[in-house]
Amino acid sequence: MKRHFLVFALGFALALVAGWVVFPRVLYSHQGQPVDFLHKTHAEKSGNADCESCHAFNADGSFAGLPQNDTCAGCHSDKLGTSPAEAKLVDVYLKTQTTPPWLVYSRQPANVWFSHSIHVKRAGLACADCHGTLGASDEKRLYEQDRISGYSRDIWGHSISRLRRAPHDGRTMSDCEDCHHKRHVEVGCFGCHQ
Amino acid sequence: MKVSRRDLLLGTAGLTVGIFFTPVPWKVLDDVSVWTQNWPWIPQPARGPVTTKLASCTLCASGCGLRVRMAAGYPVGISGNASHPLTSGALCPLGFAAHQLNWHPARLREVRHRGRTASWEEARAAFEKACAEGPIAVVDGRSGRAASRVLQSFAVRHSGAYEVVLTAEEKALLPYAQWAGVPVSDLGYDLENTRTIVSFGAPLLDGWGVPGRFTHLWSERAAGAADPQLRLIQIEPALSRTAAAAWHWVPLCQGTEGLLAATLAKVLVEEHLIPAQGPLPPASLTEAATQTGLTPTAIRDLAYSMVERRPTLAIGPDDNPAIAALNVLLGSLGTPGGIVRKSSASSATSQISTKNVTPRAVLIDSTVPWEYIPASGIEVFRFAAWDGGGNRADWLLPSPGFLEETTDLPTPPTSAHAVYGIAPSLLTPSTELKTAAEFLQQIDATLPTIEQSIHMRCDAIFRRRRGSVHGAKPSPITGFESAAKFEDALRAGAVWLDESPSVTPLKCVLKAWPTGNPAHTSGNWANAWAPPVLPTLAGKLYRESSLREAPQRSQS
Numbered sequence: 001m002k003r004h005f006l007v008f009a010l011g012f013a014l015a016l017v018a019g020w021v022v023f024p025r026v027l028y029s030h031q032g033q034p035v036d037f038l039h040k041t042h043a044e045k046s047g048n049a050d051c052e053s054c055h056a057f058n059a060d061g062s063f064a065g066l067p068q069n070d071t072c073a074g075c076h077s078d079k080l081g082t083s084p085a086e087a088k089l090v091d092v093y094l095k096t097q098t099t100p101p102w103l104v105y106s107r108q109p110a111n112v113w114f115s116h117s118i119h120v121k122r123a124g125l126a127c128a129d130c131h132g133t134l135g136a137s138d139e140k141r142l143y144e145q146d147r148i149s150g151y152s153r154d155i156w157g158h159s160i161s162r163l164r165r166a167p168h169d170g171r172t173m174s175d176c177e178d179c180h181h182k183r184h185v186e187v188g189c190f191g192c193h194q
Numbered sequence: 195m196k197v198s199r200r201d202l203l204l205g206t207a208g209l210t211v212g213i214f215f216t217p218v219p220w221k222v223l224d225d226v227s228v229w230t231q232n233w234p235w236i237p238q239p240a241r242g243p244v245t246t247k248l249a250s251c252t253l254c255a256s257g258c259g260l261r262v263r264m265a266a267g268y269p270v271g272i273s274g275n276a277s278h279p280l281t282s283g284a285l286c287p288l289g290f291a292a293h294q295l296n297w298h299p300a301r302l303r304e305v306r307h308r309g310r311t312a313s314w315e316e317a318r319a320a321f322e323k324a325c326a327e328g329p330i331a332v333v334d335g336r337s338g339r340a341a342s343r344v345l346q347s348f349a350v351r352h353s354g355a356y357e358v359v360l361t362a363e364e365k366a367l368l369p370y371a372q373w374a375g376v377p378v379s380d381l382g383y384d385l386e387n388t389r390t391i392v393s394f395g396a397p398l399l400d401g402w403g404v405p406g407r408f409t410h411l412w413s414e415r416a417a418g419a420a421d422p423q424l425r426l427i428q429i430e431p432a433l434s435r436t437a438a439a440a441w442h443w444v445p446l447c448q449g450t451e452g453l454l455a456a457t458l459a460k461v462l463v464e465e466h467l468i469p470a471q472g473p474l475p476p477a478s479l480t481e482a483a484t485q486t487g488l489t490p491t492a493i494r495d496l497a498y499s500m501v502e503r504r505p506t507l508a509i510g511p512d513d514n515p516a517i518a519a520l521n522v523l524l525g526s527l528g529t530p531g532g533i534v535r536k537s538s539a540s541s542a543t544s545q546i547s548t549k550n551v552t553p554r555a556v557l558i559d560s561t562v563p564w565e566y567i568p569a570s571g572i573e574v575f576r577f578a579a580w581d582g583g584g585n586r587a588d589w590l591l592p593s594p595g596f597l598e599e600t601t602d603l604p605t606p607p608t609s610a611h612a613v614y615g616i617a618p619s620l621l622t623p624s625t626e627l628k629t630a631a632e633f634l635q636q637i638d639a640t641l642p643t644i645e646q647s648i649h650m651r652c653d654a655i656f657r658r659r660r661g662s663v664h665g666a667k668p669s670p671i672t673g674f675e676s677a678a679k680f681e682d683a684l685r686a687g688a689v690w691l692d693e694s695p696s697v698t699p700l701k702c703v704l705k706a707w708p709t710g711n712p713a714h715t716s717g718n719w720a721n722a723w724a725p726p727v728l729p730t731l732a733g734k735l736y737r738e739s740s741l742r743e744a745p746q747r748s749q750s
Contacts, residue, residue, distance in 0.1 A: 007201045011208020012215075019216020027221070062244065110238045111231070113263075113271060148225035150232060156224075161217045190290075 024160045028144040028153050034100040035093070036085040040138035046075065051127045051135055063116035066102055069094055103143035105154040106131065106171055112192050123183070132168035237297070242266025248275055248665065248687025250603050250617040251289045253596065255336045255361060255561075256404040257603035257615055258285050259689060262293070269293040269597060269620060274406065279664045279691040280609060284406025292596045296621070300580045302592035303626060314628065317575065317589050321555065322637060324573055328554025330354035332630075333568070335561030337379060338604035340647030344631035345559060347641050355553060359562050363403055364607045366396070366510045369518035370533055373702045380535050382610035384697070385411055387531035389503040390425040394451040396511045398426065399436040403608035416441065425503060427496070429454065444496060446486040452516035454493070455508065456707065457482035459520045461497040468501065468523060475516070475707040500524075505531030515708030528700030534610050535698055559630045560593040577630045591633065598623035600685075602648050612692035614655060616648060616684040652681040661692040 043049040054067040073094050079086055093100045108114050119125045127135060144153035156162070157170030173192075180187055213219065232238075244265050251258040259278025263271035272293050276283035295301075305312045307320075324330065332349040334342050337358045349356035360368065364378050371378040385391070385408060391398070398408050416422030417439070428440035429451065437443040446454055456475035462468045483490045500506050507526050510517035526532030555573040558566065564582030568574050576587035579595040593599075603615040635641050655661075656677035662668050663680065665688030674680040684690065 004200070004204055007204040008208040008211075011205035011210075012212035013208075014205075015209045015212025016216060019213055019218040023216065023218050023221075027225075062246065109228075109232070146225055148222070149228035151228065156221070160221065 020160070027147060027160075029147055030142045030144055031103060032140070032142055033103055035089045036140045038138050038140065039135050043136065049135070055127075057117060057121075061117045061121065063120075066104070069097065069099060103145075103152075105134070105141075105143060105152050107152060108155070108171070109151065114192065123185070128168065130168055130171065132166060239270045240266035240268060247618075247620060249597060249620060250615050250687065250689070251285070251292060252599075252601055252603070252617045253288055253292055255603075256281070256606045257613070257617070257689075258289055258405055259283070259687070260285070260289070262597070262620060264620065267621075275687070277664050277666060277668070278406075278689055279662075279668075280404050280606065280611070280613060280689075281406035282410050284409055286401045286405045289405070295580065296595040296598070298580055300582075301595065302578055302581050302590060303624065304592060305626075306590040308588055312589070314591075314626075314633075317591055318633070318637065320573070320589065321557070321575055321633075324555035325352055325637075331357060331553040331556040331568075331572075333357045333359060333556060333558045333562050333566065335359050335559055335563060335566075336604075340602045340644040340651065341559070341629060341631040343647050344634060344641050344644065345557075348634045348638060351638065351641075359566050361607055362512055365513040366517075367533065367607070368513040369515045369708070370521075370527060370700070370702065373518075373522070373704065374527070374700045376535065376700070379605075379607070381533055382536050382605075383507065383509070383608050384531050384534045384610045385507075386610075388505050388507045389423065389531065390427070390500060390506040392427045392500055392506065392508045393429065393436065393440075394455065394508065394510045394514065394517050395428075395430040396509045397434060397436050398428075398509070399439050400434065402436075404606045407609070412439075425499075427499060429496075442499065444488070444492070446488055450482075450486040451510065452514050453477065453482050454486050454488070455510075455514070455516040455520045457486075457493055458497050458500065459516075459523050459707075461494055462501065462523065465494070465497065467497060468525070472519075472523060472704040473707045475519075505529065507532055519704055519708050522702055522704055527702050528698060530697050533700070535700060536605060536610060536612050557630060557634075558587075577628075577633070579627075591630075592627050593629050594619075594623040594627045597621050598627065599629055600644070600648075602644075602651065603689075611694065612661075613689055614651065614684070615687075615689040616681070618685050618687065649677075649681065652684065653677045655690055656680045661690055664689045664691055 042054075046053070054071055056064050056067075056071075058064050072089065076086060076090055076094060079090050089100070092098070119130075120127070145151070146153065146156065154169075155171050157165050157172075157175075159165045159169060162170060176192070242265055244263060247262050247264055249260045249262050251260055258281040259275030261273045261275050262269045263273075270293065272285070272290055274281060274283035274285045274289075305314055305317050307316065330349065330352055331354055332345045334345050334356065335358070336342065342358075346356045348354070360378065367378050367381045370376075370381055383403070396402050399412060402408065411424060412426070415424040416426065422441055425442070426436075426440040427442045427444060428434070428437040429444040429446055430437050431445055431448045433443065433445070437445075456477040457479060460475050460477050461479065463470045463474060479490045479493060482488075483493060486493070488496075501524075504524075505526060506524050508517050508520045508524065521527060521533065524532075528534060552569065553572055555575060556568045557575045558568065558577060560577040560579055564578075568586075570586075573589075574587045575589045575591060577591045577593045579593050579598075581590065597617075597620040600619040601617050603613075603617055605612045605614070631641075631644055635643065656671065656674065659672055662670050663674070663683055665683055665686065671680065671690065674683065680690075
């Protein structure tokens, strides 16, 4: 009887290890950004920690998203230092007028319409409310892509169980709904899925 | 240690149970559901700069203001333009889903001749042959446009007939136009000054007239109030969306609207609620009660409700002359809050010339609804962007779809305010697509062009120096330096709005109480659209959302 229990427990334990440890490592592929970029270094060296200095809003209030080459060239029209990443940015992208194929951690799927303008300007949310400490990070973070859904890991959240998450971790539809419920802002299906 | 069969089974059982204490089943289920939504053959909008452009809807004559969200040069989302002077941001369900129409499976992309693929050259040769053999009828769905001028000019020059298919709202104005001797396109409803509306089945809160115009009035003056400033009495057999929201719903038997209108007129006069003028209907209260299913008391109470707060306006869903005669008795013709004449600035309408001869062929513009059935025995050249089916057409000629052509937008049928706009082309159509006007211009190069007509119209409006231009912000037309700049503003999505019309009396003499009671037809937004062509999103919006109503209400 004891042997039977041990065999069952072994199978159970194997499943736990596979599900909690192996599965997340297998599920996500890892890719580096086209150019190593450190938010913290840029904020410190430019003396401007304001997100909007690079991730600006257009004149009509819409969000411009990732900075264009012109913004980068404002400082890096020529090499400022000896960093290989900067050399790659200048030689491969800025001089050839090619936009780096950035891998966007928080990109929503095509069937979702999300307005930064409404959330930041009207609702008064801070960038960190959704993006956490990304703007102050000094790590060369890899882009993790779900092999099945194709989405970034940031959509599901770093915690595979979605338990004990940081407030900004995860951008699934239920995360949006939870935040809206907390703030008593009701949005129907067509608010986002237009 | 020997591993027995039982060990294997127990280990597998442990694994199976254990896996449910991990995120694997739940995460895989979620991922697979996402994966099924993103198969490679499902079209995805291109990634690119997202911009918003102002435009106007061209799916019907209302010309609702649109804010079109464009991604990488393609429209990916539509919402109402809150700065539009008539629609104020409201749209019908079809308007919200209109950007999907260009990719609809029923989209026409090639010339078809009796079911087989043909070429534009063959169609042109066949049409020229028909022109040479006999008179041609040209059918237009919306008069007063620059394209209408081309169609009408061709018909006149080739001794043909030019016919306009009226909308349900225009048909409802037809009796007044005949009695007062004015073009139907010159008449409109002064809803803003009305205090009681008696609707005989017109879907006022469901796409009637210009979407947003009445729903805005309703939300501002009536919605939710027990004793509203604007009373809507809906007389209709079924509890429609409009009936459900109305101040008072009067259910009656199908097809007895005309009889009830006549009886109400008689009660109003006999009870001295309105001055006796003109002929009285030969109606009996008892007989009307039997046929309509209402009690005599209910009919009498209804008559009192109608005149409790005046001005009162009766609106029918079609050309029911009894309802029109009721308005004449109520004195609602040519008075504030009634049926009024539009300002002179809007009178750039086409004269309809219909000849009583059987044409050799008929050319039908893409603005004509699919329910229009041409006379049998003649060759039909039908322009359409989508194949609505169920219609006999010898030639199906593909025309530009939504936002694929530049066209102008004259005053919508029910509006008392003259407006003018230009719906810009936001997409470049395929060279295989042609409008009816372009097709006729290739046959007769001396016809006026659409661009010329638009320039002339803008110039004429600019020279009057009246009204205001509603773009991102409203500004008086006097603020524009030239007609060209005024036209540029219209091409960028702005709309010109004339000053409020000065109400002039309309002389209308009724010699006898009109007879005839046309079959009831509902004229809501979906009528002109064959069900196979409706995008799924339109139906979903209709059932599940309040987006088409006044924006303030949908946000609350």
